[in-house]
Amino acid sequence: MDKLTTAQSGLFEMQHQYQQLIEENQRLQQALEKEARFDRYRKEETPQGDWVLSLKEDFVTPDEPPHSICPLCREEGRYSLMSRNSSTYRCGFCKYVAKYAPSGISDEVLRKA
Ligand SMILES: [Zn+2]
Numbered sequence: 001m002d003k004l005t006t007a008q009s010g011l012f013e014m015q016h017q018y019q020q021l022i023e024e025n026q027r028l029q030q031a032l033e034k035e036a037r038f039d040r041y042r043k044e045e046t047p048q049g050d051w052v053l054s055l056k057e058d059f060v061t062p063d064e065p066p067h068s069i070c071p072l073c074r075e076e077g078r079y080s081l082m083s084r085n086s087s088t089y090r091c092g093f094c095k096y097v098a099k100y101a102p103s104g105i106s107d108e109v110l111r112k113a
Pocket of ligand 1: 071072095
């Protein structure tokens with residue numbers, strides 16, 4: 001009877017460990033998928049010397065038009081799209097701003113100023 005009890009508690013312990021391994025595996029897989037998302041982007045320097053992460057050309061499709069994400073948020077593992085107007089990229093989450101203006105245009109603006 002003792003042996004049976006010992007075997008049973010050993011079995012419970014194994015089932016518990018097995019369950020933990022499954023959960024750990026799921027957690028790691030989710031982390032990997034999240035990381036893989038960032039592999040589609042490359043660092044891009046704006047003419048003003050600021051940085052954004054832009055979708056690589058290979059991944060541009062009709063459903064996935066060219067866009068950039070925030071390099072600071074990426075360091076935190078966060079996927080944050082940057083909105084763009086005529087002169088800046090702006091992260092909606094951390095408010096990081098990357099100046100962007102084709103050099104010709106900014107020279108033009110400087111001459112007028
Ligand atoms: Zn950000």
